[in-house]
Amino acid sequence: MKNQTEKSSFEGLSPAEIQEINAEISEYEDKMAVSTEALKIIQKHRRWVSDECLVAVAELLELSPAHLEGVATFDNLIYRQPVGKTVIHYCNSVTCWMLGSDQVRERLCRHLDVELGEMSADGEYTILPIVCLGACDHAPVVMVGDELRLDITEDAVNEILGR
Amino acid sequence: MDKWDKPLTKNIRSERAFATLTDYRKTGGYQGMRKAITELRPKEVQQWVKDAGLRGRGGAGFSTGLKWSLVPMGYNGATDAHQTRYLVANADEMEPGAFKDRLLLEQDPHQLLEGMIIAAYAIQANIAYIFMRGEYHLAAKRVENALQEARTEGYLGKHILQSDFNLEIYLHTSAGRYICGEETALINALEGKRANPRAKPPFTVVSGLWGKPTVVNNVETLCNVPHILQNGVEWYRGLGRGSDTGTKLFGASGRLKYPGLWELPMGTPIREIIEEHAGGMRDGYKLRGLLPGGASTGFLLPEHLDVLMDYDAVAKAGSRLGTGTMIILDDKTCPVRMLLNIEEFFAQESCGWCTPCRDGLPWTVTLLRDIIAGRGRIEDLDTLAGLTRMLGPGNTFCALAPGAMEPLQGALKFFREDFEQYIPGKLAAGGED
Ligand SMILES: Cc1cc2nc3c(=O)[nH]c(=O)nc-3n(C[C@H](O)[C@H](O)[C@H](O)COP(=O)(O)O)c2cc1C
Ligand code: SF4
Ligand code: FES
Numbered sequence: 001m002k003n004q005t006e007k008s009s010f011e012g013l014s015p016a017e018i019q020e021i022n023a024e025i026s027e028y029e030d031k032m033a034v035s036t037e038a039l040k041i042i043q044k045h046r047r048w049v050s051d052e053c054l055v056a057v058a059e060l061l062e063l064s065p066a067h068l069e070g071v072a073t074f075d076n077l078i079y080r081q082p083v084g085k086t087v088i089h090y091c092n093s094v095t096c097w098m099l100g101s102d103q104v105r106e107r108l109c110r111h112l113d114v115e116l117g118e119m120s121a122d123g124e125y126t127i128l129p130i131v132c133l134g135a136c137d138h139a140p141v142v143m144v145g146d147e148l149r150l151d152i153t154e155d156a157v158n159e160i161l162g163r
Numbered sequence: 164m165d166k167w168d169k170p171l172t173k174n175i176r177s178e179r180a181f182a183t184l185t186d187y188r189k190t191g192g193y194q195g196m197r198k199a200i201t202e203l204r205p206k207e208v209q210q211w212v213k214d215a216g217l218r219g220r221g222g223a224g225f226s227t228g229l230k231w232s233l234v235p236m237g238y239n240g241a242t243d244a245h246q247t248r249y250l251v252a253n254a255d256e257m258e259p260g261a262f263k264d265r266l267l268l269e270q271d272p273h274q275l276l277e278g279m280i281i282a283a284y285a286i287q288a289n290i291a292y293i294f295m296r297g298e299y300h301l302a303a304k305r306v307e308n309a310l311q312e313a314r315t316e317g318y319l320g321k322h323i324l325q326s327d328f329n330l331e332i333y334l335h336t337s338a339g340r341y342i343c344g345e346e347t348a349l350i351n352a353l354e355g356k357r358a359n360p361r362a363k364p365p366f367t368v369v370s371g372l373w374g375k376p377t378v379v380n381n382v383e384t385l386c387n388v389p390h391i392l393q394n395g396v397e398w399y400r401g402l403g404r405g406s407d408t409g410t411k412l413f414g415a416s417g418r419l420k421y422p423g424l425w426e427l428p429m430g431t432p433i434r435e436i437i438e439e440h441a442g443g444m445r446d447g448y449k450l451r452g453l454l455p456g457g458a459s460t461g462f463l464l465p466e467h468l469d470v471l472m473d474y475d476a477v478a479k480a481g482s483r484l485g486t487g488t489m490i491i492l493d494d495k496t497c498p499v500r501m502l503l504n505i506e507e508f509f510a511q512e513s514c515g516w517c518t519p520c521r522d523g524l525p526w527t528v529t530l531l532r533d534i535i536a537g538r539g540r541i542e543d544l545d546t547l548a549g550l551t552r553m554l555g556p557g558n559t560f561c562a563l564a565p566g567a568m569e570p571l572q573g574a575l576k577f578f579r580e581d582f583e584q585y586i587p588g589k590l591a592a593g594g595e596d
Contacts, residue, residue: 035355077338093259132259136416146300
């Protein structure tokens with residue numbers, strides 16, 4: 001589902017976005033190298049990358065939108081659909097799976113009454129699966145926004161969702 | 164000078180704390196760099212690391228010093244100042260079951276930077292990148308902070324330690340996928356392209372980032388380097404217990420009493436890691452098997468507990484040391500379902516570039532799902548075995564697919580009855596359906 005209101009209200013990249021993207025460029029031989037970082041900067045400001053944003057970033061970096069789309073759709077952490085204020089990634093790789101990631105997913109989705117990838121009705125959360133978060137000795141593991149949370153129990157899920 | 168038996172983690176006190184620049188220097192930090200830059204020539208540094216026997220901790224175990232020595236350095240060993248070379252630290256850690264580089268990045272970031280400075284000096288690279296997976300937010304913050312400190316101290320920038328060596332290190336955070344950790348895919352990702360692997364040859368040491376000679380090394384590999392320079396080759400060689408040298412971060416996850424990560428001598432027996440360090444299995448569970456080095460390594464069985472965790476010994480037992488972080492299969496987890504989880508990961512993370520992998524991995528997943536759903540036929544097990552050959556080494560463009568087949572191959576042999584019990588009319592020991 002694309003957010004329709006985004007289309008009509010898009011007024012180009014903000015000066016802050018452009019400045020942050022330009023600051024990255026000096027680190028590389030070629031502008032193309034900031035493709036992913038530019039998309040992440042957009043997400044920092046807007047949570048997700050709309051079609052209009054993608055085209056605007058491509059123009060700024062002098063790339064074809066098709067090239068940038070190729071990168072955007074390849075990357076796990078670039079969202080091409082609206083997401084909630086906080087994205088909760090739950091690890092579904094092997095150790096977390098053995099130690100209960102299916103239950104963690106069910107609890108998260110049930111509490112928020114959402115399917116994976118959907119935004120909760122209040123716009124606060126989106127639940128997504130993620131591959132091994134590099135903390136398997138503390139499985140099951142979730143990442144709440146930028147923060148890694150270890151040894152997830154039922155109580156921990158309630159606490160994360162603040163209820 | 165103190166000589167540590169746990170050089171990589173000596174500054175790490177608890178899971179919460181991290182080593183500041185002061186902590187790092189207190190235990191000899193940045194002295195290896197000083198020695199390299201002020202006393203040794205680049206080729207000599209390469210030779211030290213080669214003689215120390217350091218092998219890549221990213222999974223393949225290639226000699227680090229040898230890799231560096233393959234970088235074209237100009238005529239007669241004299242450095243051609245006009246030739247751009249790059250160093251990249253691979254901090255993409257995404258293999259299921261692997262959780263070692265995150266610790267090094269978060270808790271002692273200066274150790275990585277010092278290792279990178281020495282490595283860059285050894286290959287005369289003036290620009291280096293740290294390619295870090297996007298999920299490692301805390302690591303990114305700590306490394307960025309350490310980079311600032313290193314610049315302020317003059318460890319980075321122009322004329323490092325009044326020499327004519329210049330170096331800048333940049334942190335690049337990815338948003339990517341497992342395949343971004345494969346070194347040629349990583350280079351494409353760093354250039355801002357889709358992360359498909361590149362054909363080899365040419366190898367990256369000759370033609371990598373923007374066509375320039377590029378060394379890609381794992382985080383843990385680079386973290387070993389300062390200690391070799393600081394304490395010497397003989398000391399380093401003496402740390403290993405088997406045929407390999409140095410220490411290694413070993414981990415174990417699954418239904419253990421104390422899953423965790425420990426720095427131990429290379430060549431520590433598997434039994435010691437599981438029984439002493441991880442405290443054995445949780446009550447009520449028995450060890451059924453293990454993947455010694457992450458999801459892309461083959462199964463070992465309880466009879467292999469006395470195998471030493473080093474490259475050659477694990478290979479001889481029929482698996483791979485990989486990342487050195489093992490995944491434990493207990494007797495109450497179904498190996499077929501565990502495999503399904505693992506193959507779903509690889510099918511999802513395949514970059515889709517070559518046909519055997521793009522089509523073969525989803526097919527593997529479908530077969531496993533059908534078997535578990537009770538729709539399998541006994542011939543499916545032969546088909547799966549055929550797939551492990553079809554997707555094996557030499558038939559695909561990169562090592563992702565062969566890695567995906569390693570756990571499946573052993574499982575079909577060791578856990579055949581677990582597969583068969585799902586197949587209608589084939590219940591083991593002639594039971595009912
Ligand atoms: C699919 C795939 C994923 C990989 N992921 C990583 C990774 O996340 N980190 C890493 O250091 N090496 C990874 N490697 C290995 C790298 O290609 C490369 O061998 C390694 O970074 C070299 O460093 P080393 O010699 O210091 O081990 C991966 C390889 C493959 C085939
Ligand atoms: S083996 Fe898989 S991941 Fe590697 S190049 Fe082929 S399709 Fe891509
Ligand atoms: S498997 Fe979940 S953190 Fe590694």
